[in-house]
Amino acid sequence: MTVTDEQGTTAARCPVTSGFKPFDHDGTYEFLAGARREAPVFYNPETDYWVVTRREDVLAVFKDTERFSAANVLTSLKPYPEELTRFLAENDFTVEPVQSNTDRPRHTRIRQSAGQFLNPRRYREIEPRVRALVQDYIADLRERAARGEDEVDIVAALTHEMPARVVFMLLGVDDVDPLQIKRWALNRATMIWGKLTEQEMIDAGHELNDFFQFCRRIVEDRKVSPRDDYPSKLLELRDGDDEILTENEIVCLVFALLLAGHEAVTNGLTISILTLLEHREAWEELVADPTLIPKAIEEVLRHSTPVMTWRRLALEDVELSGVTIPAGAKVLLSLASANHDEDRFDNPEVFDIHRPNSREHLSFGYGIHVCMGAPLARAELKIVLEELVSAFPGMSLVEGQQLDWTPTMAHRGPLSLKVRLGGSENG
Amino acid sequence: MAEVTWIADGERITADVADGINLMEAAVANGVPGIVGECGGGMMCATCHVYVESEHATGEPGPVEEDLLEFAEVPRRATSRLSCQIVARPEIDGIVVEVPSA
Numbered sequence A: 001m002t003v004t005d006e007q008g009t010t011a012a013r014c015p016v017t018s019g020f021k022p023f024d025h026d027g028t029y030e031f032l033a034g035a036r037r038e039a040p041v042f043y044n045p046e047t048d049y050w051v052v053t054r055r056e057d058v059l060a061v062f063k064d065t066e067r068f069s070a071a072n073v074l075t076s077l078k079p080y081p082e083e084l085t086r087f088l089a090e091n092d093f094t095v096e097p098v099q100s101n102t103d104r105p106r107h108t109r110i111r112q113s114a115g116q117f118l119n120p121r122r123y124r125e126i127e128p129r130v131r132a133l134v135q136d137y138i139a140d141l142r143e144r145a146a147r148g149e150d151e152v153d154i155v156a157a158l159t160h161e162m163p164a165r166v167v168f169m170l171l172g173v174d175d176v177d178p179l180q181i182k183r184w185a186l187n188r189a190t191m192i193w194g195k196l197t198e199q200e201m202i203d204a205g206h207e208l209n210d211f212f213q214f215c216r217r218i219v220e221d222r223k224v225s226p227r228d229d230y231p232s233k234l235l236e237l238r239d240g241d242d243e244i245l246t247e248n249e250i251v252c253l254v255f256a257l258l259l260a261g262h263e264a265v266t267n268g269l270t271i272s273i274l275t276l277l278e279h280r281e282a283w284e285e286l287v288a289d290p291t292l293i294p295k296a297i298e299e300v301l302r303h304s305t306p307v308m309t310w311r312r313l314a315l316e317d318v319e320l321s322g323v324t325i326p327a328g329a330k331v332l333l334s335l336a337s338a339n340h341d342e343d344r345f346d347n348p349e350v351f352d353i354h355r356p357n358s359r360e361h362l363s364f365g366y367g368i369h370v371c372m373g374a375p376l377a378r379a380e381l382k383i384v385l386e387e388l389v390s391a392f393p394g395m396s397l398v399e400g401q402q403l404d405w406t407p408t409m410a411h412r413g414p415l416s417l418k419v420r421l422g423g424s425e426n427g
Numbered sequence B: 001m002a003e004v005t006w007i008a009d010g011e012r013i014t015a016d017v018a019d020g021i022n023l024m025e026a027a028v029a030n031g032v033p034g035i036v037g038e039c040g041g042g043m044m045c046a047t048c049h050v051y052v053e054s055e056h057a058t059g060e061p062g063p064v065e066e067d068l069l070e071f072a073e074v075p076r077r078a079t080s081r082l083s084c085q086i087v088a089r090p091e092i093d094g095i096v097v098e099v100p101s102a
Helices: A002-013 A028-038 A055-063 A082-090 A106-114 A120-146 A154-159 A162-171 A178-193 A198-224 A230-238 A247-260 A263-278 A280-288 A290-303 A374-391 B023-029 B063-071
Strands: A041-044 A049-052 A151-153 A309-314 A318-320 A323-325 A330-334 A418-420 B002-008 B011-017 B049-052 B080-082 B095-098
Touching (some): A041 A323, A055 A330, A106 A230, A106 A247, A120 A162, A120 A374, A120 B063, A151 A154, A154 A162, A154 A263, A162 A178, A162 A247, A162 A263, A162 A374, A178 A198, A178 A247, A198 A247, A230 A247, A263 A290, A280 A374, A290 A374, B002 B023, B011 B023, B063 B080
Parallel strands (some): A049 A330, B002 B095
Antiparallel strands (some): A041 A049, A309 A330, A318 A323, B002 B011, B049 B080, B049 B095
């Protein structure tokens, strides 16, 4: 392991990079600012990842699909225990890479089909239903406010469950407990990006298989009774032709959607509310002029990035900011750091909803793998904020609360967030 | 290699583009106004929409591109393409594309 030895020495010499705590969200931005200045590309022995912190370098990696593979995007940070691998093999757990973790030409083929359903046009069509859904949650909150219940956990009351129901609209599912889906999605995210013990990993693996078999049942059902939904569309495009998509790939696409549509959106919603209420003047501006909401969302995505890191695998030696990343190296792209790069964003630590170039953040990635749900996520954020500033203009954070963050290296969001509704308007 | 001309804000910008580079990347690299290329060629936005003004054959838009062009903020024309889907090659040497004004 010459690579580890060599780089272990380098890391030890560099006091900046030895402060990297990939699972701990406190102090991350201060650390990253130092890294961008002094060690913009560094090796982290704890995780065996090469961390890339400057926006230009992150962008270069996203663009360079020849020398950087996406194969490790969803790889579990900790290897599966042998017992789990055996269990999954024996239980027809046939997950294979379909989108974010495949390369060309397979990626092109599969994304071409997925994009015929997951695209801005479809999202625009379901927007009125998303708004109606959000208004239902708001109505519940108004009732609570009317009962004198002023303090609520906005995660439990809104942001945790709502995105699951939006994904249900795409999947044509209406008879499932959203909280079960949320448990499965968080379970999957923790398996990939968390640091579970061996036993926790085995338990999580059993849940994972339940989740996968659930997706398989959806696809089996749509084969018999097609509807106007994602699995039915994929089956229609397949039309029995494995060269277009295999049935297993369709199950995997459904499985992937169920993960992708949750953690990031829940965290994006919660972080938006948190960040805006922490910057009261920005919240007040949105109350006075809700047309500023789309700009504010972009600044939240830049300033308080919900997906902090993304991954790639170096296929050959590549030099970035003067550092050679060796062939075979696992690469951790710090999207949070790229979004705070002072070379692109003036006073990057300042939250400013009027910043002219907030939208140049890399929170949805860039290039052939760019997030297929980005327009939908933006619509969900916009609708939720529009409804909240209209219904509860006086909303505020409960002071002195300790925030617990999702315990993963990629996703960042508070597990609960207590707010005061401050009475409701127009209610 | 292909010589590409963009007409944007009434101005003409011409550049030689190496084979394999798409016209969205080339436009961004040459500072062509109005071409944002926000998603980077992942076909999730339509911010690299152009009208092909010359007679060069650039192929038919695929189904995803069709949906995005229909959804684009500026009107779609028969000559509309997402420029991230037009890749420079000798056959399109001399191509002229117009950037729709917002």
